[in-house]
Amino acid sequence: MSPAILLLLAFGLGLVGWLAARSRAWAFRRSAPLGRIHSLPGFHAWYVALWIAVPALLFALVWNALSPELVTQSVLSDPAAAALPAFGFERDSMLAEAQAVALGNAPAVFNPDAQGLVEPYRAAIFRYEVIGLVATLVIALAGGIFSFLRLKPDFTARTRVERAVMGLLLVASLVAILTTLGIIVSLVFETVRFFTMVSPVDFLFGTHWAPDPMSSGAPDGKQFGAIPLFWGTIYIGAIIAMIVAIPLGLMSAIYLTQYASNTVRQVMKPLLEILAGVPTVVYGYFAALTVAPAVRDAAQAIGISSASTESALAAGLVMGVMIIPFVSSMADDSIAAVPQAMRDGSLAMGATKAETISKVLVPAALPGIVAGVMLAISRAIGETMIVVMAAGASANLTANPFQSMTTVTFQIVAMLTGEGSFDHPATLSAFALGMVLFLVTLTLNFIALRVVKRYREAYE
Amino acid sequence: MNAPAPTPAPTPTSTPPASPFPDPVAEAKISAKDVSVFYGAKRAIDAVSIDIPKSYVTAFIGPSGCGKSTFLRSLNRMNDTIAGARVEGEILLDGEDIYRSGMDVVQLRARVGMVFQKPNPFPKSIYDNIAYGPKIHGITGSKSELDGIVESSLQRAGLWDEVKDRLSDSGTALSGGQQQRLCIARAIAVDPEVILMDEPCSALDPIATARIEELIDELRGRYAIVIVTHSMQQAARVSQRTAFFHLGKIVEYGTTSDIFTNPREERTKDYITGRYG
Numbered sequence: 001m002s003p004a005i006l007l008l009l010a011f012g013l014g015l016v017g018w019l020a021a022r023s024r025a026w027a028f029r030r031s032a033p034l035g036r037i038h039s040l041p042g043f044h045a046w047y048v049a050l051w052i053a054v055p056a057l058l059f060a061l062v063w064n065a066l067s068p069e070l071v072t073q074s075v076l077s078d079p080a081a082a083a084l085p086a087f088g089f090e091r092d093s094m095l096a097e098a099q100a101v102a103l104g105n106a107p108a109v110f111n112p113d114a115q116g117l118v119e120p121y122r123a124a125i126f127r128y129e130v131i132g133l134v135a136t137l138v139i140a141l142a143g144g145i146f147s148f149l150r151l152k153p154d155f156t157a158r159t160r161v162e163r164a165v166m167g168l169l170l171v172a173s174l175v176a177i178l179t180t181l182g183i184i185v186s187l188v189f190e191t192v193r194f195f196t197m198v199s200p201v202d203f204l205f206g207t208h209w210a211p212d213p214m215s216s217g218a219p220d221g222k223q224f225g226a227i228p229l230f231w232g233t234i235y236i237g238a239i240i241a242m243i244v245a246i247p248l249g250l251m252s253a254i255y256l257t258q259y260a261s262n263t264v265r266q267v268m269k270p271l272l273e274i275l276a277g278v279p280t281v282v283y284g285y286f287a288a289l290t291v292a293p294a295v296r297d298a299a300q301a302i303g304i305s306s307a308s309t310e311s312a313l314a315a316g317l318v319m320g321v322m323i324i325p326f327v328s329s330m331a332d333d334s335i336a337a338v339p340q341a342m343r344d345g346s347l348a349m350g351a352t353k354a355e356t357i358s359k360v361l362v363p364a365a366l367p368g369i370v371a372g373v374m375l376a377i378s379r380a381i382g383e384t385m386i387v388v389m390a391a392g393a394s395a396n397l398t399a400n401p402f403q404s405m406t407t408v409t410f411q412i413v414a415m416l417t418g419e420g421s422f423d424h425p426a427t428l429s430a431f432a433l434g435m436v437l438f439l440v441t442l443t444l445n446f447i448a449l450r451v452v453k454r455y456r457e458a459y460e
Numbered sequence: 461m462n463a464p465a466p467t468p469a470p471t472p473t474s475t476p477p478a479s480p481f482p483d484p485v486a487e488a489k490i491s492a493k494d495v496s497v498f499y500g501a502k503r504a505i506d507a508v509s510i511d512i513p514k515s516y517v518t519a520f521i522g523p524s525g526c527g528k529s530t531f532l533r534s535l536n537r538m539n540d541t542i543a544g545a546r547v548e549g550e551i552l553l554d555g556e557d558i559y560r561s562g563m564d565v566v567q568l569r570a571r572v573g574m575v576f577q578k579p580n581p582f583p584k585s586i587y588d589n590i591a592y593g594p595k596i597h598g599i600t601g602s603k604s605e606l607d608g609i610v611e612s613s614l615q616r617a618g619l620w621d622e623v624k625d626r627l628s629d630s631g632t633a634l635s636g637g638q639q640q641r642l643c644i645a646r647a648i649a650v651d652p653e654v655i656l657m658d659e660p661c662s663a664l665d666p667i668a669t670a671r672i673e674e675l676i677d678e679l680r681g682r683y684a685i686v687i688v689t690h691s692m693q694q695a696a697r698v699s700q701r702t703a704f705f706h707l708g709k710i711v712e713y714g715t716t717s718d719i720f721t722n723p724r725e726e727r728t729k730d731y732i733t734g735r736y737g
Contacts, residue, residue: 345643346582348569348576349569349646350568350570350593350596351566351593355596359596363584364583
């Protein structure tokens with residue numbers, strides 16, 4: 001029995017219940033003294049439909065996860081399984097083969113010894129499918145009958161359906177939170193493994209980064225100094241990119257909120273937002289193919305011969321452009337949120353528009369702007385494609401923007417897609433780097449949200 | 461600041477409400493002639509003419525939407541900030557048309573200050589709130605002079621004793637009534653000739669209101685004050701001249717005592733006796 005059929009079954013029964021409950025509620029309504037019942041017939045219908053479909057679907061979900069294990073257990077208790085090797089790879093592969101044949105995914109077994117297991121598998125699968133189907137039906141019917149019998153003219157179906165909808169919304173919001181938790185847990189797990197091999201002190205404070213994914217034996221902590229990566233990340237994402245993005249973003253926000261006519265605003269705002277939607281890999285091309293050579297040529301023209309084609313400056317400039325929409329849209333929102341009274345107050349003092357903007361509006365909007373900048377930084381330091389394509393791979397610890405530099409994100413990509421085995425410290429270092437990145441961006445976002453919150457309180 | 465050019469008192473216009481006041485302090489500071497204000501196609505003020513005296517408090521009363529705030533805002537061209545607003549007619553400040561081309565709005569607003577309905581201190585320190593105007597107008601560059609202006613403005617607004625020890629606290633941390641007095645002090649700091657007040661007490665409790673009314677009374681004589689108010693009692697308490705607005709026109713304008721005790725127009729009488737509005 002495929003999950004799709006169980007799904008259809010649950011929905012089909014739900015529909016039947018829906019229709020039945022609706023017509024019953026209409027009957028209540030017709031016979032009620034004033035033609036009034038507590039809830040509209042639609043709510044009665046949904047109440048019954050939910051009682052049928054939700055428990056049945058939940059059961060089907062659990063059953064789907066559970067039944068393969070039950071099937072295997074029952075096959076193993078079959079006499080034919082006694083011939084299996086006791087443990088290990090061979091046993092697992094024979095079981096998998098027999099299962100594949102039984103499910104019709106493979107034409108025949110490769111290992112003749114597995115043949116004897118096919119029939120037990122087939123029987124077990126069938127048995128558990130029938131059990132699952134029957135149980136689903138029983139649960140759906142039980143839910144339907146239980147809920148249908150509760151329908152009365154004064155039954156509070158509306159409140160109950162609304163509560164169910166609220167539950168659904170709660171689950172939806174929990175998904176994102178649980179995913180975040182899952183990410184943290186998996187990161188922590190691998191990070192801890194990494195730190196059992198390499199000391200955190202070497203990792204966090206070492207200045208030499210040259211992990212060799214092919215090395216064997218005890219890892220050399222001296223290869224895992226991540227300072228050059230942190231520096232490259234900060235230099236490109238938080239310094240060069242912000243030198244570009246903050247002034248341009250802020251000025252465009254000021255122009256759009258204070259000076260632009262409605263027509264201009266209506267054209268320019270969507271255009272800026274499109275900039276935010278450009279895939280970063282496209283920025284990457286642009287950085288690698290257009291900006292980086294131009295930066296190098298310009299640097300060489302002014303006599304800096306060490307300029308390389310892959311430069312921190314090129315990556316940072318393009319990243320700055322990429323971030324402009326974030327800064328400008330946050331700044332735009334917070335400037336627009338400054339009460340009109342504040343603007344009027346300043347204008348009524350005889351301040352010019354420019355004085356009002358620079359002395360009243362921007363200072364008043366500053367918390368929001370700062371929050372926007374922090375979100376932009378956290379976005380920039382987590383950015384991968386641009387640096388992969390334009391910043392280079394060499395872990396240089398330098399302040400020269402014309403040299404190539406590497407970042408945390410770049411090294412995560414490099415380590416995870418490299419040749420090393422999964423439990424090699426070089427590969428695991430990607431998780432430690434990811435953890436650092438995660439913590440830093442989390443902190444930045446947290447601070448930004450706090451700042452925004454305090455700022456809101458000041459006006460509302 | 462700018463010494464007003466001695467101008468002959470404008471001759472009263474032909475519209476009935478504007479009556480010449482024989483007494484010298486009532487010499488017109490602002491005189492509006494056939495002023496109409498439009499928001500887009502909607503006419504909010506219809507051919508209003510009025511002489512606002514130099515050293516009195518003038519109250520604009522009238523039901524909501526009658527145009528009194530709109531007219532007030534046209535006196536320092538704050539309507540300019542509203543898209544689609546347009547003013548026709550003449551508004552003379554000391555005989556100069558404030559809507560003529562080449563009129564500097566910055567200079568105008570330094571001479572005609574404004575206090576708003578809701579206290580709107582800037583999110584800066586108390587000191588910086590007061591110093592804002594003098595700084596942008598370049599009234600003084602020296603710190604000690606600025607300190608003096610801040611102190612005297614706060615003193616005139618009756619706020620000095622309450623805040624003198626915490627001038628660096630944020631202006632928004634004050635109570636509503638204190639904030640409004642701060643806004644009045646801020647307006648005074650640039651030494652205006654006229655102060656416009658747009659329902660300055662509507663967001664305040666009765667005690668803070670009483671304090672502001674006292675303050676308005678203390679400021680009378682030094683500045684021409686125009687106050688828009690919803691409260692007829694307030695108009696009666698603080699003003700010497702009252703104009704009754706209705707449907708974008710001035711129905712009646714005269715001394716406050718005449719308006720309240722002896723209105724000429726039926727509509728004025730109905731309004732002040734609470735029959736509508």
